[in-house]
Amino acid sequence: MNMQLNGRPAKANVLRVDGLSKQFEMHHLKRTLYAFENLDFEVNAGEFILLKGENGAGKSTLLRTLYRSYLPRAGHIYYRTAEGVIDLASAADVDISVLRRREIGFVTQFLNARPRVAAEEVVAEPLRLAGTPHAEALNEARRWLAAFGVKRQLWPAYPSTFSGGEQQKVNLARALILPQRLLLLDEPTASLDRDARQALVDRLAQLKDAGVAMIGVFHHPEDVQHLVDREIYLKAIKIEDGEDDVAE
Numbered sequence: 695m696n697m698q699l700n701g702r703p704a705k706a707n708v709l710r711v712d713g714l715s716k717q718f719e720m721h722h723l724k725r726t727l728y729a730f731e732n733l734d735f736e737v738n739a740g741e742f743i744l745l746k747g748e749n750g751a752g753k754s755t756l757l758r759t760l761y762r763s764y765l766p767r768a769g770h771i772y773y774r775t776a777e778g779v780i781d782l783a784s785a786a787d788v789d790i791s792v793l794r795r796r797e798i799g800f801v802t803q804f805l806n807a808r809p810r811v812a813a814e815e816v817v818a819e820p821l822r823l824a825g826t827p828h829a830e831a832l833n834e835a836r837r838w839l840a841a842f843g844v845k846r847q848l849w850p851a852y853p854s855t856f857s858g859g860e861q862q863k864v865n866l867a868r869a870l871i872l873p874q875r876l877l878l879l880d881e882p883t884a885s886l887d888r889d890a891r892q893a894l895v896d897r898l899a900q901l902k903d904a905g906v907a908m909i910g911v912f913h914h915p916e917d918v919q920h921l922v923d924r925e926i927y928l929k930a931i932k933i934e935d936g937e938d939d940v941a942e
């Protein structure tokens with residue numbers, strides 16, 4: 695990987711966000727929408743950060759920016775790998791793909807189900823990409839599907855036909871099957887029943903113990919309160935067109 699080393703002495707942080715800003719240019723409205731501005735924070739190994747704020751405050755946008763689905767307008771996202779520090783804000787797409795495959799995970803409440811791929815294969819895929827033999831990966835996938843309460847008869851079926859909650863369980867099993875170094879969670883419990891929520895919280899506790907750094911938005915924050923080390927509040931956005939600024 696082509697790393698950008700920033701020359702700072704080693705520290706335990708996995709992520710150091712420095713002056714991060716994101717805005718959306720709404721050309722058709724001639725407006726700029728500021729999702730967040732000048733954010734600074736750090737996340738260490740094994741730390742769990744709860745992201746809070748009103749609807750529209752920019753929580754999902756921040757997570758997507760950290761995952762580099764969005765490019766920030768300004769700032770740095772220093773991510774520490776075993777080989778050095780890489781700025782996710784300016785890293786090459788090819789490096790981002792490698793990191794996403796190996797160490798940065800993102801869980802949303804929506805499953806991007808590919809047509810005609812069985813649930814157990816969807817879940818096993820991250821392990822297979824990491825080199826685990828097929829039969830072993832499939833066994834592990836079934837174990838996770840069971841842990842999240844997906845009925846056995848659904849394992850060989852296509853998730854595109856599943857209910858919203860069932861799809862979400864497949865999504866979680868896939869996202870959590872391979873321990874990541876950094877896990878981004880965007881309301882992963884929103885459509886889950888109580889047992890599945892508990893299974894998720896148990897898994898997050900294990901991952902925290904294993905040193906995974908996590909940043910998440912939770913629909914039921916009380917579920918994870920015992921895991922939270924710090925909270926970050928995002929304030930609602932401002933819309934700027936020179937006249938009717940809306941700042942909350």
Ligand SMILES: Nc1ncnc2c1ncn2[C@@H]1O[C@H](COP(=O)(O)OP(=O)(O)OP(=O)(O)O)[C@@H](O)[C@H]1O
Pocket residue numbers: 718727729747748749750751752753754755756931
């Ligand atoms: N791709 C985009 N283009 C333009 N505006 C966007 C885009 N994505 C998000 N926004 C705007 O940015 C603001 C923040 O949205 P975001 O989804 O990050 O909020 P949120 O804090 O996750 O809200 P919620 O609690 O409802 O999930 C919203 O006003 C939204 O309309």
Ligand SMILES: [Mg+2]
Pocket residue numbers: 753754755
């Ligand atoms: Mg959101």
